[in-house]
Amino acid sequence: MKTxxxxxxxxxxAIGAKAALFITNxxxxxxxxxxxxxxxxxxTCGLESGRLQINPGGSAAFNNVATINTTNPFxxxxxxxxTAGGTTVWGWDAAIVNNGGPMWAQIGxxxxxxxxxxxxxxxxxxxxxxxxxxxxxGGNTFIDIN
Amino acid sequence: MKKKLLAAALLxxxAPAAKAALFINNxxxxxxxxxxxxxxxxxxxxxxxxxxxTIPPMGxxxxxxxxxxxxxxxxxxxxxxxxxxxxxVWDALSFHNGSKTLKVGVSGGxxxxxxxxxxxxxxxxxxxxxxxxxxNILIELYN
Numbered sequence: 001m002k003t004x005x006x007x008x009x010x011x012x013x014a015i016g017a018k019a020a021l022f023i024t025n026x027x028x029x030x031x032x033x034x035x036x037x038x039x040x041x042x043x044t045c046g047l048e049s050g051r052l053q054i055n056p057g058g059s060a061a062f063n064n065v066a067t068i069n070t071t072n073p074f075x076x077x078x079x080x081x082x083t084a085g086g087t088t089v090w091g092w093d094a095a096i097v098n099n100g101g102p103m104w105a106q107i108g109x110x111x112x113x114x115x116x117x118x119x120x121x122x123x124x125x126x127x128x129x130x131x132x133x134x135x136x137x138g139g140n141t142f143i144d145i146n
Numbered sequence: 147m148k149k150k151l152l153a154a155a156l157l158x159x160x161a162p163a164a165k166a167a168l169f170i171n172n173x174x175x176x177x178x179x180x181x182x183x184x185x186x187x188x189x190x191x192x193x194x195x196x197x198x199x200t201i202p203p204m205g206x207x208x209x210x211x212x213x214x215x216x217x218x219x220x221x222x223x224x225x226x227x228x229x230x231x232x233x234x235v236w237d238a239l240s241f242h243n244g245s246k247t248l249k250v251g252v253s254g255g256x257x258x259x260x261x262x263x264x265x266x267x268x269x270x271x272x273x274x275x276x277x278x279x280x281x282n283i284l285i286e287l288y289n
Contacts, residue, residue: 018286018288020171022167022206022208022282024167024210024281026232057210057211057213057231057232059167059208060208061169061206063171063205063206133280135280138279140284142280142282
């Protein structure tokens with residue numbers, strides 16, 4: 001039984017060569033997300049994406065930083081990201097989540113440009129408070145907007 | 147204390163999957179074909195079987211809730227989510243390589259394992275892994 005539990009816990013912490021970014025908007029409001037990342041040519045938060053719109057009940061997924069070279073919201077100012085060197089060299093750093101109104105949540109990894117993992121904004125979605133969470137689990141990064 | 151911590155960890159694993167997004171991430175070198183399974187609130191496990199979804203290498207699929215499958219790619223037997231789509235529950239995912247199928251998912255659903263290995267359509271070993279990440283469910287396919 002103990003072995004099973006240990007195996008279970010170990011499997012939770014396993015990290016492979018996978019480091020996708022997954023975004024979920026569980027609110028009833030449109031959210032705009034800007035993503036910050038790094039690679040061998042850009043330091044922490046050196047890559048900055050355009051504005052990604054996520055509709056109510058919508059989600060988005062990016063396999064790696066180079067995915068945004070060719071898909072919405074693209075990197076700003078013609079930036080190009082590379083996965084050269086693997087996940088020890090590139091990674092997701094932070095994000096801004098806003099709704100075009102009172103919400104402006106800056107979330108991210110410790111030591112990044114936005115080192116706070118969770119930001120709650122009052123009345124960010126009509127009368128509802130919205131919480132934007134940045135979580136790294138199993139090597140992947142999740143932004144949950146609730 | 148330790149026991150309590152473990153219990154908490156286990157409980158979080160067993161938390162109901164409602165209000166959960168499903169993310170599929172293909173980091174293998176081969177295009178994959180999968181189906182997802184879900185059930186309506188108060189429905190029977192795996193009562194809904196999606197049509198085939200095709201994901202290229204380094205491709206992803208993000209489904210905020212099972213209601214999104216209604217329109218793309220649709221459910222088999224022309225079924226639709228009934229009731230609150232956010233209350234529907236993800237049960238399993240099956241991978242098909244042309245001759246064999248591997249199904250992973252929650253225990254008590256229609257899958258017997260949460261992860262496994264199978265040959266992909268390109269002939270390489272493919273891992274298919276179902277895991278719970280916070281409120282979300284993540285399925286990773288990787289060589």
